[in-house]
Amino acid sequence: MYAQLVKSEAAEETEQDRAFQERIDRKEKIEPKDWMPEGYRKTLIRQIGQHAHSEIVGQLPEGNWITRAPTLERKAILLAKVQDEAGHGLYLYCAAETLGISRDEMTEMLLDGRMKYSSIFNYPTLTWADMGAVGWLVDGAAIMNQVPLQRTSYGPYARAMVRICKEESFHQRQGFDIMMKMAQGTTAQKKMAQDALDRFWFPSLMMFGPSDKDSVHSAQSMAWKIKMNTNDELRQKFVDQTVPQAEYLGLTVPDPDLRWNEETGHYDFTEPDWSEFMDVIKGNGPCNADRIEARKKAWDDGAWVREGLMAHAEKRRAARVAAQ
Amino acid sequence: MSALGPLATRMGDNTLILGHRLSEWCGQAPALEEDIALANTALDLIGQTQMWLGLAAEIAGEGKTADDLAMRRDVWDFRNLLLVERPNVDFAYTTTRQFLFDRWHLPMLDALSRSSEPRVAAIAAKAVKEATYHAERSAELVVALGDGTAESHDRMQAALDALWPYTGEMFIGDDIDAELASEGIAPAPESLRDGWEEAVRTFLADATLSVPDSDFAHRGGRSGARHSEHLGHLLTQMQWLQRAYPDATW
Numbered sequence: 225m226y227a228q229l230v231k232s233e234a235a236e237e238t239e240q241d242r243a244f245q246e247r248i249d250r251k252e253k254i255e256p257k258d259w260m261p262e263g264y265r266k267t268l269i270r271q272i273g274q275h276a277h278s279e280i281v282g283q284l285p286e287g288n289w290i291t292r293a294p295t296l297e298r299k300a301i302l303l304a305k306v307q308d309e310a311g312h313g314l315y316l317y318c319a320a321e322t323l324g325i326s327r328d329e330m331t332e333m334l335l336d337g338r339m340k341y342s343s344i345f346n347y348p349t350l351t352w353a354d355m356g357a358v359g360w361l362v363d364g365a366a367i368m369n370q371v372p373l374q375r376t377s378y379g380p381y382a383r384a385m386v387r388i389c390k391e392e393s394f395h396q397r398q399g400f401d402i403m404m405k406m407a408q409g410t411t412a413q414k415k416m417a418q419d420a421l422d423r424f425w426f427p428s429l430m431m432f433g434p435s436d437k438d439s440v441h442s443a444q445s446m447a448w449k450i451k452m453n454t455n456d457e458l459r460q461k462f463v464d465q466t467v468p469q470a471e472y473l474g475l476t477v478p479d480p481d482l483r484w485n486e487e488t489g490h491y492d493f494t495e496p497d498w499s500e501f502m503d504v505i506k507g508n509g510p511c512n513a514d515r516i517e518a519r520k521k522a523w524d525d526g527a528w529v530r531e532g533l534m535a536h537a538e539k540r541r542a543a544r545v546a547a548q
Numbered sequence: 549m550s551a552l553g554p555l556a557t558r559m560g561d562n563t564l565i566l567g568h569r570l571s572e573w574c575g576q577a578p579a580l581e582e583d584i585a586l587a588n589t590a591l592d593l594i595g596q597t598q599m600w601l602g603l604a605a606e607i608a609g610e611g612k613t614a615d616d617l618a619m620r621r622d623v624w625d626f627r628n629l630l631l632v633e634r635p636n637v638d639f640a641y642t643t644t645r646q647f648l649f650d651r652w653h654l655p656m657l658d659a660l661s662r663s664s665e666p667r668v669a670a671i672a673a674k675a676v677k678e679a680t681y682h683a684e685r686s687a688e689l690v691v692a693l694g695d696g697t698a699e700s701h702d703r704m705q706a707a708l709d710a711l712w713p714y715t716g717e718m719f720i721g722d723d724i725d726a727e728l729a730s731e732g733i734a735p736a737p738e739s740l741r742d743g744w745e746e747a748v749r750t751f752l753a754d755a756t757l758s759v760p761d762s763d764f765a766h767r768g769g770r771s772g773a774r775h776s777e778h779l780g781h782l783l784t785q786m787q788w789l790q791r792a793y794p795d796a797t798w
């Protein structure tokens with residue numbers, strides 16, 4: 225998902241740890257001033273940070289099409305959507321800051337590779353249909369993960385998720401709406417729609433992270449309720465929801481082994497290529513270098529602005545103090 | 549009323565081109581808050597474009613839409629000020645361009661909200677609220693960055709010097725403007741000059757920026773006679789899908 229491979233810290237078992245776990249088991253919310261195990265804090269910083277970075281880096285593949293949106297209305301909708309993602313980043317950085325790390329520190333860690341973001345944003349958006357596919361599939365997968373996180377144990381994170389989830393359904397709808405127009409459009413548009421689904425299907429499945437049997441950090445995070453479902457559960461749910469939508473659009477999911485399983489009541493499907501996933505995570509996805517380069521450029525080019533605004537605010541503050 | 553179409557086109561082309569320029573910043577602003585604010589302003593301007601070009605299309609008839617006007621005209625048919633087609637360059641240029649425009653846009657919309665033509669008055673009344681916020685924000689940024697560090701000051705001064713010659717065009721009227729003014733549809737452009745100068749000078753003084761001496765004015769945008777080379781590149785990108793797939797609906 226937006227936090228795909230979050231390394232979780234092992235818990236020791238002191239009296240304090242046990243009391244903490246009991247609070248979580250009673251579904252109490254943990255708040256910033258409460259005692260928490262160091263591992264819980266560190267894991268949460270990684271997870272929320274990764275989630276925040278995903279929102280921000282996630283602006284880029286869609287921002288790529290804002291200046292080429294085909295109508296004024298599409299341009300306005302896409303701009304509003306990408307602006308929402310920036311807002312999500314902001315809520316999440318604020319949530320992470322309650323754990324004792326600053327937004328600037330997290331940004332530096334993103335830029336020098338110490339912190340990650342979702343693998344999905346390392347794939348290019350090549351046609352207008354990709355704006356449909358991203359909204360439909362990527363925001364669709366994000367919703368799947370974020371809805372349960374509204375009940376996560378850490379209060380500020382849970383509350384950020386509540387605000388974010390309100391906006392996500394609009395994101396998915398606008399994506400599906402683009403797909404629908406394309407799928408019902410001219411021959412060229414249909415071709416674009418199918419091509420977008422072909423390219424984004426497996427990367428979307430990767431968003432949920434590796435299979436549970438290979439997911440070493442899940443157990444502790446689930447016990448702490450900072451991960452609410454297993455990767456495979458969410459992936460299955462996503463496939464079950466998305467396949468009928470693809471059929472409705474008249475598009476073909478690029479998986480010859482995809483079929484409905486009467487016995488399980490779920491779709492059987494082909495796992496994504498996990499070696500490709502590991503390549504992308506290691507920095508070898510089609511757009512990793514471009515995405516980080518774009519974030520670095522924005523950060524470096526903006527330094528004088530941030531410094532200027534701070535210097536002015538400081539002068540104003542000093543003047544107020546002097547006047548008193 | 550033959551001058552009404554040109555008025556709507558001029559207003560709509562300004563917001564279309566400036567909104568597009570601002571949308572180029574998406575994901576690249578100096579801070580998240582600025583990214584969000586730039587997108588917000590761009591959104592407002594695109595919304596205003598839909599109203600102004602919608603009116604222009606209605607007047608043009610022949611089943612035309614605002615999208616037809618935005619996406620299917622060539623450079624010589626655009627009627628925006630040269631100022632708004634200037635490239636973003638950096639955050640100083642973008643902020644200064646916005647400031648110089650907002651300080652004209654706000655009183656212009658304010659006057660238009662009292663237009664004798666009800667369709668114009670209705671659009672302007674909606675837009676003036678947004679423009680009030682834009683004008684406050686861009687003035688605050690100009691003051692803060694002008695008065696910030698030595699570097700931010702120098703960058704703002706450079707932007708101001710470069711953009712100043714593109715401000716005069718806002719206040720030079722033609723026959724269309726004379727007709728609009730005589731019928732009480734729009735203010736004469738010249739009538740907005742003093743108020744603009746006064747406001748701009750006040751904020752620039754707060755910003756410790758010096759007002760350029762030259763009163764030379766580039767023109768040719770709002771008449772369409774001579775746009776800059778930049779507009780064609782902007783249109784190349786903005787109109788590409790509609791031009792490449794003319795039969796498609798989106």
Ligand SMILES: [Fe+2]
Nearest residue numbers: 279308309312
């Ligand atoms: Fe989001």
Ligand SMILES: [Fe+2]
Nearest residue numbers: 309363392395
């Ligand atoms: Fe989203």
